[in-house]
Amino acid sequence: MCRAQGDAVAGRRWWRLPGTLLLLLAYVGYLLLGSAAFWALEGPAERHSAQQLLQDKWELLGNYTCLKGPALERLIQGIIKAYKSGLTLQGNSTSLGRWDFVGSFFFSISAITTIGYGNLSPSTEAATILTRTCALVTGLLLFLLLPPFLFSVIEGWTYEEGFYYSFVTLSTIGFGDYVIGMNPDLTYPSWYKNLVSVWILFGMAWLALVINLCITLLENSSDLCQCGKKKSKELGQELMDCNKNSSPRPDDVENCSSKDTKPEGAN
Template sequence: MSMKEMLLRVPSILMLGAIYVAYVLIGGVIFWKLEGDLGEKDISLLLLNKNRLLTRYTCLNQEGLEAVAQVVQEASKAGLSLKGNYTSDGFWKFTSSALFAATVVTTIGYGNMSPSSTAAQIFCVFFAVFGIPLNMVVLNRVGKYMLAIERNICDFLEGRTGGWRCTRFFVHLVSYLSGAVLFFVVPMIVFQLHEGWTFSQAIYYCFITLSTIGFGDFVADSNPDKVYPDWYSILMAWWIFFGLAWLALVVNHSIDILERLNSHFKERWGGQKQQAESGGAGVDNPDTVEEEDGIKKPPITP
């Protein structure tokens, strides 16, 4: 790429950067307005409950309350239930450990469980270093395979319908809707039944997981007060893998649409600019004369 081409691309880069920054700031303002007041109310309610707790249990002082909170936090991190006198397997059983490994290589990182021993932390680093690129390669290959299937279906239907122009649009639309049902609607129902979440919480968890944002406020297969079947973690691992591949395909399609729109507006704007420049260049030069046949020739000097 020459220096001139690089300079021509600078304004578009600055415009995209400005749009990106504005988008993030607008999102921050909206989150601030939606959650700011609720956060202050939650803090006030927590302080009120703390004072009520200290008043009710006179033998519990500030130091004792902090000790209880420490026990609760450690039990929550280990996946142990404080209800009743029974013990559970905690987070680090085989199925949950395999699911944790999947969240590492997919960079979801809920944060509800993490290795605590030095050996496990060092292994996690090397496991992620080689696992993340491997996961990206495999997801890319699976996404290309899914895209190839869509294209073959489009070619087949176009051959049957005589090249109907809307065939590809309807094939992509059906693919999007099928993926949304398979990776969002069905898991939403499963999570609502097994986790006790509302449908809005379940669909929120599905998107936060498959987009690899992974806040960790909602995590399936992590409630210590519930007994999950072994197939539940395995099904979740498969759902995460193929859901990531499908969502990556959707994101690639969206990027392609945005790039095409950008190219369309750029060509349109560039064509108008070129037409304006050519129109300006077409003004008659006073140093020329026009013959009857319409051909411009230089003036005859005496």
């Protein structure tokens, strides 16, 4: 009888597998359908914008023949970099305000909550060092090194056991061999589990922040390598251009543009 029940259970498990596989295929199909929809909707608009931008660039170079391609590329890259930093030209002045007190407070909130919108990031070396220090050193003390002392006092664990529980909990591994508030021989304070819940919430956010910081450092190192290659190529191009003629001044560009737009036969 037990054998028959075991065969029946095994048969039910066998029939569950196609259902799970069917759900997986439906999930993948849903993702592929969404990808195709966004590709069809956004792809043509992106290609049209790229073609329009390239056409505007060549029209500018055609109208102002004294401008050179590498010089224009450097100007465009400078404008893009300034725009990403929050600087925009408004007449003869630039707009500021990202790093006032309110903007700095917003950055602190987005960093602590690990939202990290990406539109605001420190650019100075001192600010990046401060961000790393707050994320690594302060978080390491608050979420990994100090909590084991609390667990040693309340739970009676050793420091190593408390550190092991802290790491396993924040990394979401959760083996279950160490769990707080489960010893029937101990009387726990009423605030204990609430405090640990808050610690878990902010500790997991801190760990996600550290992972995001590592990803950002890897991306920055990759950008530096690409920037170095690009600068070496531009330096070689500038050396070749210097052998031909010097770069035009702003006055020369104005004279050149007025000469190009001047009607024929005019003195």
